[in-house]
Amino acid sequence: MARFDKLEFNTSGRPSAEPAERDPLARDAGYWMNQADASRREGLYESALKYYSRALELDRSVVAGWVGQVQMLVQLGEYPEAELWSRKGLELFPNNGELLAGRAHAFCRMGDMKQAHALSDGSLQQAGESAYRWLVRGEIMMATRQDMDRHCFDKAQAANPDWLVPMEIAQVELYYRRPSKAWTRIRNALETTPDATQLWYMQGLCQAELGMTQAAKESFERCLELSPRHVATEKQLRRMKKRKWSARRLFRRLLGR
Amino acid sequence: MPGVVTCGRCGANLRVASLPINVHPPRASRAAKRWRRWFPTARYWGRFRDAVAGSLARIRITGWPTHLQTPGVLIRLIVPGWAQCHVGRAQRGRWFFRCYLGLLLTGLLFIGTMLGWVLLGLAVSLHAASVLDIVAADVTNLRKRLIYSGVALVLLATVLYYPAGHLVGLVASPQRFSVAAPPFAAGDVVLVNYSAYAWSEPRPGDVVYYHLSSYDVWLAPGEIYRLQGDRVDRILAKGGQKVTSNQGKLLIDGRPCPWRPINGQVLPEGLKVAVPEGCYLIIPSADAIPAAWGAVSVVPRARILGRVYWRNQPLWRFGPVR
Numbered sequence: 001m002a003r004f005d006k007l008e009f010n011t012s013g014r015p016s017a018e019p020a021e022r023d024p025l026a027r028d029a030g031y032w033m034n035q036a037d038a039s040r041r042e043g044l045y046e047s048a049l050k051y052y053s054r055a056l057e058l059d060r061s062v063v064a065g066w067v068g069q070v071q072m073l074v075q076l077g078e079y080p081e082a083e084l085w086s087r088k089g090l091e092l093f094p095n096n097g098e099l100l101a102g103r104a105h106a107f108c109r110m111g112d113m114k115q116a117h118a119l120s121d122g123s124l125q126q127a128g129e130s131a132y133r134w135l136v137r138g139e140i141m142m143a144t145r146q147d148m149d150r151h152c153f154d155k156a157q158a159a160n161p162d163w164l165v166p167m168e169i170a171q172v173e174l175y176y177r178r179p180s181k182a183w184t185r186i187r188n189a190l191e192t193t194p195d196a197t198q199l200w201y202m203q204g205l206c207q208a209e210l211g212m213t214q215a216a217k218e219s220f221e222r223c224l225e226l227s228p229r230h231v232a233t234e235k236q237l238r239r240m241k242k243r244k245w246s247a248r249r250l251f252r253r254l255l256g257r
Numbered sequence: 258m259p260g261v262v263t264c265g266r267c268g269a270n271l272r273v274a275s276l277p278i279n280v281h282p283p284r285a286s287r288a289a290k291r292w293r294r295w296f297p298t299a300r301y302w303g304r305f306r307d308a309v310a311g312s313l314a315r316i317r318i319t320g321w322p323t324h325l326q327t328p329g330v331l332i333r334l335i336v337p338g339w340a341q342c343h344v345g346r347a348q349r350g351r352w353f354f355r356c357y358l359g360l361l362l363t364g365l366l367f368i369g370t371m372l373g374w375v376l377l378g379l380a381v382s383l384h385a386a387s388v389l390d391i392v393a394a395d396v397t398n399l400r401k402r403l404i405y406s407g408v409a410l411v412l413l414a415t416v417l418y419y420p421a422g423h424l425v426g427l428v429a430s431p432q433r434f435s436v437a438a439p440p441f442a443a444g445d446v447v448l449v450n451y452s453a454y455a456w457s458e459p460r461p462g463d464v465v466y467y468h469l470s471s472y473d474v475w476l477a478p479g480e481i482y483r484l485q486g487d488r489v490d491r492i493l494a495k496g497g498q499k500v501t502s503n504q505g506k507l508l509i510d511g512r513p514c515p516w517r518p519i520n521g522q523v524l525p526e527g528l529k530v531a532v533p534e535g536c537y538l539i540i541p542s543a544d545a546i547p548a549a550w551g552a553v554s555v556v557p558r559a560r561i562l563g564r565v566y567w568r569n570q571p572l573w574r575f576g577p578v579r
Contacts, residue, residue, distance in 0.1 A: 049282070056280035069282050077294070078285040085282040092278075111303030114310070 029059035036068055041164060043198045043232060045075040063093055070102035071132070074109060075171075082106035097126030101136040108140050116140050131160035139172045153185070163193040170202050179209035197227040204236060213240065308405075309392045330391060335417065337387040344391070353387045369431030369446030369569055381418055385409040427452045431569060432466060438489065438543030439520045446570035447489065447578060453564035459537060461492050461509075462516050464565045464578050469541060472553050484544055484553055489565050489578075491519045494538040502528040518542035519578075525550040537561065 036051035049072035056065040066089035073082035083106035089099040104119035120140050123133045138152030153169045166189040173182035183206035190199050204219035217240060223233045285293070293299075309331070333340040337357040341350030357380055364376030385406055393405045429448045437443045449466045459465060471485040493516050494500045494509050501507075502525055507514040518524065520542035530551045532538050540554045565578050 053281050060278060060280060065280075073282060077290055079293075080299075081283045081285055109300075111297075111300030111307075113303065113307055 029055040029062050029065070031055075032058065033062065033064060033068075036065075040068075040072070041196070041198060042227070042230075043201065045072045048072050049076070060092075063089075063096055063098065066093070067096075067098040067102055067132070070099065070106070074102070074105050079106045079109040083110065095122070095126060097123045097128060097133055098130060100126065101130075101133040104140065105136045108136070108143055113140065113144055116143075129159050131156040131162075131165045134159060135165070135169060135172065138169065139176075142172065142176050142178070150181075163189045163196050163199060167196075167199055167202055170206065174202075174205060174209065177209075179206045182206045183210065195226060197223050197230060200226065201230065201233050201236075204233070208236070208240070213243075216240065305392070308396060334388050334391060337384045340391045341387065349390070353383065353390075357383045357387070366572075367570070369433045370444075373431075381410070381413060385413055388413065429567075430563070432487075432489075432565075433570075439522070441489065441543075441568075442571075444570065445568060445574070447565050448567040448569055449563040449565055451563040453566075454561065459492055459495075459558070459561055459564075461495055461514075461537075464489065464491050464519060465539065465561050466563045466565050467539060467556055468560045468562060469553065469556070470560070472549065474549050482544075484541065487562070488539075488541050488543065489519065490539050490542055491516055492537045492539055492561075493518065494532050496532050496534040496536050498532050498538070500528060500530045500532065500538050502526060525554075528554075530555065 032051045032055035036048045036055065039045070039048035039051060049069060052065045052068040052072065055062055056069070059065075066085075070082050070086045070089065073079075073085060083103055086099050086103035086106060090096060090103065093099060100119050100123035104116045104123060107113075107119060108116035116136075117140060120133070120137050124137065134152050134156035138149045138156060141147075141149035141152055153172075156169060157165050159165075166185045170182035170185045170189075173179070173185065183203065186199055186203045186206060189196070190203065193199060200219050200223035204216045204223060207213075207216035207219055217237065220233045220237050220240075223230055224237075227233075330340050330343060333343050336354070338350035338352070338354030341347070341353060343350075360376050360380035360383060364373050364380055367373030367376060388409045389402070389406055392409070393402060396402050396405060428450050430451055431446050432449050434441045434443055434445045434447075441447070447466075453463075466487060466489050469484055469486060469488050471483065474482040474484060476482050493507065493514060498509050499511075500509055500514075501511075505524060505526075507517070507524060507528075518540045523540070523542040525540065528550050530538060532555060536555050536557050538554050539556045540550060568574055568576060568578050
């Protein structure tokens with residue numbers, strides 16, 4: 001309709017809708033990246049992985065999408081796949097600091113500390129700075145029982161003040177069974193962002209791990225107040241209600257693990 | 258610049274957006290994830306390799322290319338002290354080997370007794386200690402060391418000692434007499450070769466370890482003697498031969514038998530037995546029961562378990578069983 005191209009309409013009176021909301025066909029890579037980020041903040045890593053893939057279907061040059069996929073694979077416990085995928089990403093974006101850090105992360109979880117160290121060194125030598133590189137560095141330090149992990153995690157938080165960073169650091173600390181450290185980090189994050197559902201959920205996990213059952217229950221309930229359909233929280237609460245004597249728990253307590 | 262495919266600075270592909278590549282990552286199946294969670298072999302292998310590399314870095318092997326160091330040392334862990342000698346700790350290696358050899362040989366000398374098992378257990382533990390000395394030299398955490406030693410013991414037991422014990426047991430399995438069975442006293446230990454008759458048939462004159470099927474002997478009203486269980490005695494005749502005994506002499510097909518039962522004091526009087534094919538005549542001479550010799554002395558081939566050839570205990574009667 002070329003003859004209407006020059007027409008002027010007064011659009012100031014109504015709110016401008018997002019292109020993606022208007023038309024499904026107009027959903028670009030950025031839209032799916034935002035969706036992935038939102039899912040990640042809610043702890044829905046499977047969905048986040050799908051959204052990252054959709055973003056890459058539309059634009060394969062989004063490095064953050066490749067990095068996000070690797071991070072989600074690590075979060076989902078699929079370490080060999082994460083390593084393979086980061087390697088593929090590095091073929092397309094050689095020496096990308098984030099992808100190197102992702103590969104180091106996968107190697108670290110697989111127990112190959114030598115490779116993880118080398119890749120982490122490589123990622124930190126690349127230009128720029130990011131929270132993820134320092135987070136991975138901190139995790140490697142923690143896995144190898146070196147004292148520098150706290151410094152690395154603080155650097156990660158300084159690089160990105162978003163609450164997602166302390167939450168993911170807390171997840172790392174919980175993975176290595178350091179619930180008290182994780183709880184401190186989550187509490188600090190909650191002071192600035194008390195409406196983040198996932199932070200309350202993480203706090204509940206830390207408290208449950210520390211044996212503070214009542215406090216954990218309260219945290220999970222607060223989480224459900226913010227997000228009434230939070231499946232993981234409901235599962236945790238059900239588990240706490242059903243909790244009985246367990247030989248496995250006793251064994252873990254005895255071994256201090 | 259137009260037409261350039263890769264970034265001149267970082268090497269990134271500038272045409273990635275239009276490349277026909279798969280953007281869906283590979284996924285682990287639920288079973289694979291569960292398997293990895295239950296058996297995190299990759300993680301433990303990585304830790305083990307790092308621990309070995311850390312230990313080797315500390316003890317510094319000289320004269321070997323780096324890529325050959327780890328496999329070379331790991332193979333030598335099979336003999337206690339060998340790996341230590343290989344990495345330049347000859348004194349320590351020799352001590353490990355001497356102590357191990359001492360414990361092993363003494364344990365084998367007393368095999369079948371409690372002392373023997375304890376000494377053999379100590380030899381295996383010393384072997385595990387020699388492995389730990391190499392692979393966990395820089396592990397100082399007590400709990401970690403305990404875990405490492407447990408893993409080393411289990412690995413040595415399953416990979417080395419169980420198969421070796423099984424093989425040795427085929428030719429020299431210790432059997433201990435719990436009750437006296439003349440000429441053996443309670444507590445005596447004999448070695449049994451279970452593979453002796455795998456490729457050949459038992460011959461008269463062999464002292465064999467066999468299983469006696471249950472047989473009740475009525476000694477008096479209300480008094481029963483039950484013959485059963487495993488026995489050690491000599492084969493006197495084979496299938497198809499006729500055996501008679503008269504006036505303290507044993508005749509096989511009418512000719513004097515050169516063999517006597519292992520307890521030479523016992524020889525049944527008036528015995529007349531035609532040994533069926535596939536059976537052997539073995540008189541259970543340790544059981545001095547006057548009746549039913551003919552019934553209990555015919556032993557099928559399948560019940561002969563092995564050949565007894567050596568008395569291991571007590572040491573003052575150490576020697577071949579004849």
